[in-house]
Amino acid sequence: MKKIFIGLGITASFLFGGETTKAVFDCAAKDPKFIASRMFLIEESAKELKAKNIPYAFVLTIHSGCTPIITEEIGDDEVKKGISQRLKTLHHQYGVKIQACEIAMERFGIEKSDLPEYVGSVHNSITRVIELQNSGYAFIPYH
Numbered sequence: 001m002k003k004i005f006i007g008l009g010i011t012a013s014f015l016f017g018g019e020t021t022k023a024v025f026d027c028a029a030k031d032p033k034f035i036a037s038r039m040f041l042i043e044e045s046a047k048e049l050k051a052k053n054i055p056y057a058f059v060l061t062i063h064s065g066c067t068p069i070i071t072e073e074i075g076d077d078e079v080k081k082g083i084s085q086r087l088k089t090l091h092h093q094y095g096v097k098i099q100a101c102e103i104a105m106e107r108f109g110i111e112k113s114d115l116p117e118y119v120g121s122v123h124n125s126i127t128r129v130i131e132l133q134n135s136g137y138a139f140i141p142y143h
Helices: 002-016 032-051 064-070 078-094 102-107 125-134
Strands: 021-027 056-062 097-101 119-122 138-142
Touching: 021 032, 021 125, 032 056, 032 064, 032 078, 032 138, 056 064, 056 078, 056 125, 064 078, 064 097, 064 102, 078 097, 097 102, 097 125, 102 119, 119 125, 125 138
Parallel strands: 021 056, 021 138, 056 097, 097 119
Antiparallel strands: none
């Protein structure tokens, strides 16, 4: 009988425990101060989940007015420099996948070769968000 309860406990922990918290943060905003504040919140969310040992998978999709933040050379402005540094931190320290929309990149004249090594690209960020939502990712728009 004891073995049955242990087996049930182990099975229950696999079924109900350790579920990954998944979110897609969709940045289309143009205002650098707003973007900076949202990047801060993504980092704070990752820190919290990491501290609680809760597995998470975060994706940041970038398109529309947000697109220029993906280039290394986004200007001398301190806010923009902060965004660039935070993107690096999000990827390297918290494992956030950063994906730029190729349609938007074309609109802004950004080539794939212009992307930092920590930024990937997807053809269409809208269809990417749909895929992620259909895979259980919470949708967090930053528009």
